Amino acid sequence: MLADSSFWIVQILNSLQLSMLLFLLSVGLTVIFGLMNFVNLAHGSLYALGALVGFTIARATQSMWAAYLLAPVIVTAIGAVLYMLLIDRLRSAGPMKQVLVTFGLIFVLLDVQKYVWGTDQLGVTSGVPFSGSIEILGQIYPAYRLFIIAVGVAVFALLYLLLEHTRLGAEVRAGVDDPETASCLGVNVERTFFVVFLIGCALAGLAGVVAMPEFSAEAGMGVAILVPTLVVVVVGGLGSLRGALAGSLLIGTTLTFGTVFVPQFAGIIMYALLVAVLLVRPAGLFPARG
Amino acid sequence: MAHVLQFRHALALVALAALLIFWTQAGYFGMEILAEIAVFAILAMSLDLAAGYAGLVSLGHAALFGFGAYMFALFTVLWGWPASLAVVLATLATGAIALIVGAVVTRVQGVFFIVITLAIGEMGYEFFFKNRALGGDDGLSGISRLDLSAIGVDLNDPGIFALFLIVVAAITYLLLVRLLASPYGAVLTGLHDNPGRMRALGLPVRTYQTSIFAFSGALAGFAGTLSAQHTQFITPNLLHWTTSGEVLVMVILGGLGTLVGPVIGAVVLTLLRHELSNVTDYWGFWLGFFLILIVLGGKNGIVGWLAAGWNALRGARPDDDQAADEPAEGEEASDAAR
Amino acid sequence: MLRADKLCKAFGALQVTRDVSLDIPQGARHAIIGPNGAGKTTLFNLLAGELAPDAGAILIDDRDITHLPPNRRARLGLSRSFQKNNLFPRQSVQDNLLLADIAARGYGYRFWPRLAARKDAYGKAATIAGQIGLIDDMQRGVAELSYGAQRQLEVGLALMAEPKVLLLDEPTSGMSPEETGRMLRLIDDLPRSLTVVMIEHDMDLVFNHADRITVLNYGEVLMEGQPEEVRGSDAVQETYLGGEAE
Numbered sequence: 029m030l031a032d033s034s035f036w037i038v039q040i041l042n043s044l045q046l047s048m049l050l051f052l053l054s055v056g057l058t059v060i061f062g063l064m065n066f067v068n069l070a071h072g073s074l075y076a077l078g079a080l081v082g083f084t085i086a087r088a089t090q091s092m093w094a095a096y097l098l099a100p101v102i103v104t105a106i107g108a109v110l111y112m113l114l115i116d117r118l119r120s121a122g123p124m125k126q127v128l129v130t131f132g133l134i135f136v137l138l139d140v141q142k143y144v145w146g147t148d149q150l151g152v153t154s155g156v157p158f159s160g161s162i163e164i165l166g167q168i169y170p171a172y173r174l175f176i177i178a179v180g181v182a183v184f185a186l187l188y189l190l191l192e193h194t195r196l197g198a199e200v201r202a203g204v205d206d207p208e209t210a211s212c213l214g215v216n217v218e219r220t221f222f223v224v225f226l227i228g229c230a231l232a233g234l235a236g237v238v239a240m241p242e243f244s245a246e247a248g249m250g251v252a253i254l255v256p257t258l259v260v261v262v263v264g265g266l267g268s269l270r271g272a273l274a275g276s277l278l279i280g281t282t283l284t285f286g287t288v289f290v291p292q293f294a295g296i297i298m299y300a301l302l303v304a305v306l307l308v309r310p311a312g313l314f315p316a317r318g
Numbered sequence: 319m320a321h322v323l324q325f326r327h328a329l330a331l332v333a334l335a336a337l338l339i340f341w342t343q344a345g346y347f348g349m350e351i352l353a354e355i356a357v358f359a360i361l362a363m364s365l366d367l368a369a370g371y372a373g374l375v376s377l378g379h380a381a382l383f384g385f386g387a388y389m390f391a392l393f394t395v396l397w398g399w400p401a402s403l404a405v406v407l408a409t410l411a412t413g414a415i416a417l418i419v420g421a422v423v424t425r426v427q428g429v430f431f432i433v434i435t436l437a438i439g440e441m442g443y444e445f446f447f448k449n450r451a452l453g454g455d456d457g458l459s460g461i462s463r464l465d466l467s468a469i470g471v472d473l474n475d476p477g478i479f480a481l482f483l484i485v486v487a488a489i490t491y492l493l494l495v496r497l498l499a500s501p502y503g504a505v506l507t508g509l510h511d512n513p514g515r516m517r518a519l520g521l522p523v524r525t526y527q528t529s530i531f532a533f534s535g536a537l538a539g540f541a542g543t544l545s546a547q548h549t550q551f552i553t554p555n556l557l558h559w560t561t562s563g564e565v566l567v568m569v570i571l572g573g574l575g576t577l578v579g580p581v582i583g584a585v586v587l588t589l590l591r592h593e594l595s596n597v598t599d600y601w602g603f604w605l606g607f608f609l610i611l612i613v614l615g616g617k618n619g620i621v622g623w624l625a626a627g628w629n630a631l632r633g634a635r636p637d638d639d640q641a642a643d644e645p646a647e648g649e650e651a652s653d654a655a656r
Numbered sequence: 657m658l659r660a661d662k663l664c665k666a667f668g669a670l671q672v673t674r675d676v677s678l679d680i681p682q683g684a685r686h687a688i689i690g691p692n693g694a695g696k697t698t699l700f701n702l703l704a705g706e707l708a709p710d711a712g713a714i715l716i717d718d719r720d721i722t723h724l725p726p727n728r729r730a731r732l733g734l735s736r737s738f739q740k741n742n743l744f745p746r747q748s749v750q751d752n753l754l755l756a757d758i759a760a761r762g763y764g765y766r767f768w769p770r771l772a773a774r775k776d777a778y779g780k781a782a783t784i785a786g787q788i789g790l791i792d793d794m795q796r797g798v799a800e801l802s803y804g805a806q807r808q809l810e811v812g813l814a815l816m817a818e819p820k821v822l823l824l825d826e827p828t829s830g831m832s833p834e835e836t837g838r839m840l841r842l843i844d845d846l847p848r849s850l851t852v853v854m855i856e857h858d859m860d861l862v863f864n865h866a867d868r869i870t871v872l873n874y875g876e877v878l879m880e881g882q883p884e885e886v887r888g889s890d891a892v893q894e895t896y897l898g899g900e901a902e
Contacts, residue, residue, distance in 0.1 A: 067429050069436070114610065121613075123429045124375065128570070128613045131377060131436075135563060135606025143600060251559065255440040258433050262426065292448045295441040302437075303422050310425050501758045501774070502767035508755040511744040518704065518742075519759035519817060520730035526764065 034167045039284060041164075045173045047280025048180025052235035053253060054260040055187060055272040056228020062204035062267020062316050064221050065123045070110070070133035072254030074229055077137065078103045078236025079245035080145045086152045086240075093157070095237050103233025104226050111225055119218075134251065141247035151244035159241075172242050179238050183231065187269055200224060204267040204316045256283060259298055263305045265312025274313050325625060330491060330578040333585065337484050341477070349476040355588045356483035357545045360490050362568040362580030364537035367494065369566070370575030371503070372530045373510035374424070375432045377562050378439020379538055384557030386412040386539025387546040388446060391458045401464045401547070409540040416535020420528040436559060443557040457553030461546050473547075483544060487581070490537070494577060506530060510575070560602060564591075567609045573621030582620050657682040657851045658734070658821045663702055663712035672698045673709070674875045680821075680868075685843075686853045687862035690872035691896060696855045697739065699872065700825055703853075704736045705729045716821060731762065735819030737810045739826045739855075743798050749809060750794040753781035756816035780816065788812040788842060804835030808842065815846075822846070824854035828861060840865055859896060863887060871895070 057071050082099035086092050110133065118126045158171040191197035199220045202210040211217045236245070243249075256279050264275025282301055286294030305313065341352055361383050369375040389408035393399040399407075423434050447455050463473040466482075473479045497503050505526055508516045517523045546552050555561065568587050573579025587605075594601055617623055658680045665673040672695045680686045690696050701707040703714060705726035713722045721729050730736075744752050757777045758764045771777070785791045788808040793801060798809065807827065814822055827843065828836040843865060846852060856862045862869060863883045871878040871886060873895045879886065886892055 061429075065429060067433050069433070114614075117614065121616075124432075125613050127429050127432055128375075128566075129610050131563060131566075132606040132609035132613070135560070135602040135609070137606075139600040139603035139606070143603075251440075255437045258437045262430060262434060262437075266430075292445070295444040299438060299441045302434075306422060306425050496770075497767050499770050499772065500767045501763050501769070501771050502765060504751070504755055504758055504771050505764035507747070508744060508759070511746055512742065515738075515742045515744070515813070516755070516759050517725070517727045518706075518730060518736055518738075519756050519813065520727050520762065521759035521764060522725075522727050529765075 033165075037165055037167045038169060039288060041169055041173060041177070043277075043281040043284040045176045045180075045280075046284055047276045048177050049235050049239055049253070050257055050260050050280050051180050051273055051276035052183060052231045052238075053257045054264065054276055055183075055269060056224070056231050057257065058261045058264065058267055058272045059200060059204065059224050059269070060221070060228055061261065063200065063207065063217065063224060066115075066126050067123075067130070067258075067261075068115075068225075068228070069127060069130040069254065070137060070250075071228065071232055072250035072252075072257060073134055073137035073141075074103050074107060074232040074250070075236040075239075075253055076141060076245070076247060076250030077106065078233030079240040079249060080141055080150070080236075080247070081233070082237030082240050083145075083150045083152060083245045086155060090155045092152065092155050092241065095240075096234070099237035100230040100233035103236070104230045107229030108226060111222065115225075116222075134254075138247055138250065141250075145245070145247060147247055149244040149246045150240075152241055156241045170242070176238055176242065179234070183234075184269075184273060191269060196220070196223060256298065259302050263302055263312055265309075265315035267316030268314045271312055271314035271316070278313075322625070325628065326576055326578045326621065327495075329621065329624065330581065333578065333581055334484075334488055337585070341481060341484065344477075344480070346476055349480040351588060351592055352480040353476070353483050353548045355585050356480070356487040357541055357548060358565065358568060358584040358588055359487045359581045360544065361538055361541040361565055362572070362584045363490060363494060363577060364534045364541060365565050366569050366575065366577055366580040367506070367537070368530055368534035369569060370573075370577075370580075371498065371506040371510060372527065373513070374527060374531055374534075375435075375566075376439075376531075377432050377436035377559065377566065378442070379435075379534075379565055380559070380561035381439035381442035381557045382412050382416055382535040382538040383542040383545070383561065383565075384446065384552070384554065385415060385442060386542025387552045387556050388452060388458070388542075389539070390543040390546045391461050391552055392452065394462060395458055395460055396452075401462060405464065405540070405543045408543045409536050412539020412542065413532050413536030416539075417528065417532035420531030420535070421524075424524045424527040424531065436562070439557065439562055440559055443554055443559070446557060447554040453553075455554060457551060459551040461550045461552065463547040463550070479548070483548070486544065491577065491581065498577065507575075560605075563609070564605060567605055567612075570612055571608065571619050573619035576618070576621045579619050579621040586620070657684070657717065658703070658853065659713075659715040659718075660699075660703065661713040661715070663699070663714070664710045665698055665702060665707060666710055672875045673702060676712075676872070676875070676877055678870060680851060680853060682820075682851050683848050684851050684853075684868060685866045686851075687866035687869045688853065688855050688872060689857070689859050689862060689869060690878075692857070693874075694872040695875040696857075696872055697825065698875075700736070700823060700855055704734065704823055727759075730760065730817055730819075733818075733820030734823065735760070735814040735817040735821070736823035737814045737825055737827060739829055741803075741806045741810050743806060743809060743813070745798050748795050748797055749785065749790055749801070750778075750781055752798060752809060753784055753812060753816050754778070756813040757781065760817035784812050784815050787815065787845070789838065804831055804838065807831060807835070807839060811839075811842065819850065821851045821853065824852065826855050826857060829857070836861070 053071060053075055057068060061067055078099045081102050082095040085098050086095040114129050115126060118129060158175045160171050161168045162171040162174060191200060199215045202215055203217050203220055207217055260272065260275035260279045263278060264271030279298060282298055283294055286297040337352060344352060365379045386408050389411045390404050393404035393407060394401055419438055423431055426434055446452055452458060466473055471478060473482055505521065509523065509526060513523045568583035569580045571587060572583025591601055594604055612619060617626065660676060660678040663673050663676045676699055688696055688699065698707065702709050705724060713720055715721065716732055716734055721732060744755055754771065754777055757780055782791065785794055788811060790805060790808060793805065798806060811824065811827060828839050831839060843852065866883060869883055869886045870880045871892050878891060878895060879889055
């Protein structure tokens, strides 16, 4: 199978598609961390929420496009409520307590999702765009997975433009670089953080709803994706878009090929990679702060 | 400080007395709960050493607990070794794994330390979940208990076994009290409060952090061998993040860095789980809810509340039991030192 | 005793330490002064090992310590205080000093004997507490101490390490005139065998308490000499006036 070029094409595309999902999730986490030294462990739960809400919308409206539009909005709204109810309140208590609260949130959100949607795998079959297959280099490949890759690339391009060419982007970069100086220069770090947090929620919701038709939705999917996402953030380096992308590609590729070649040890290989990166570059591959 | 320690030891005595009284009254089901409490008390104390004393908050502690249980099962069920040898070797093996993991995770600081421990714990879970040789997601059964018949003790009797575990937990508590009164114990609190200053004073900080992570891991593994003997059947769920979360809630609910707090937390949470599981399927919801509530509550768990109440009764000024934990400070200090 | 040889350090394009050399004999009272942004703290962090130099060497007692981490340097007799109080805030004064003793003498690995049984450590803590004027506050929590007393404890922790060279980072920063006087007396009373290097922003403070002064400006050594020479130097006056005017 190794000599078969179609095998490689399929697996490389699979890697890219997983990498893009990881990127959508990790980019929000990493920038929030860079800005506020705060990690939202419930980020994966918002991904699951995106998939589940998307499922409900798609079933009700028979349209995935409605789900793509509405699910991220609803997840963002829920994120905003959580922020105002819990995270903002802990601002002065230090990052450790914030992380513990978001750890508690994982439990709460998981059971809420089980209560509302049950524990079955939920999938939609009708109304899904790009549901056919496409031929690439003589190889049949599900078109929907290419769509996932395209969404990831588009989001990366958008974020890049946002960061490099808007006032918000400049504020974020200044805040990540040196929060104290940034606030001295009149950047409202609190507000910037809130906006970035909401963008992170929206991207998590988007990732969930985009993944749902291909991988189905279930309550436990949030934690399953959280672990590689955290590894991506640490491997990529804190607070940087480039790091999130590089980390996603590295971990997505490792997991995909690891699962194909040594299914039992894919997780262990990811761990070995993490260890290797931490040993050589303790701050990750592309840390925003040097 | 002396009266703080006396207050905590008094609490520990009350807890032990309560467990023993409960033991004289308990039926079969009660004995099972008592045994579970004792196992979790040891596990929670081991986490408190790392998290409460040394400031290394781990969200993957159950992975070490489960690893110890699996090693015990592997040695006894699959390889046929005697249980006594297996307890020792499984404990040591878990300590060795924790040493390796600790050497890596102590390279990252503060919040990212807890993030990485969660990720590594989940990988451990996945490893046992997928490992067919160790039963995969079906787990392993047919685990036997220590054979103490030579001294006339039959651990297969649920009541005797529960009492045995309570005694082991009490001995563990006493040994840890002694450990914490040593220079090493003082270093742990120094690492918690201000690792950067400890380094500037001459302490090789990461070596010590790794050592306490390994010791705490070995103790968690020991608790795992007891858990395997208690249930005589293990699944990868022992390593799952939800178990880690449960232990962490025990520690925080009882009071971080108080040693007796985690024991009280283990008692309260185990009882609560058994009570609530009759009423609701959503135990995790309540667990997360409690965790958020306690963290938002500010005081240092049950021991913090009791100390505050006790001080109010005596009319004394509030002492440091209440604000006994402020991990953020040590973290900032260590960041500043880098 | 303590030697620095052509130390260089840059953060990105910014060269904050440039070819700085120091040769400080045993028993010296050496002050490093300079206006804000002159690179004093960076130099200190290079000496203490919190930062690694890009080039150059640091030697203590002719032993090269350039590549040793802070804890190894401390064990070799290089002890420092911090500009911002850097204590163990939940502990008593006595416990702070005991922690310093454990770290400095490296018996933290002993997990069975009781710390309470180490009479030598308690004795040493009492001696140092007397030296820094906190003997009556031994059982008090650090958080209860006045700011000035915390600054004194800051120096006390560094002294617990029984250093050969004591690095003091702006020991009087943020203090009232009265507290400053107490701190300077404390420094004057240190045993003469001890080598003391201190950073100070306020040049007038150090003239009576240092026997040699290095003036830094823009990361470079502007001049080094005895207090009178430095005071008389036009270049120094200019730098300081220029620096203050900023």
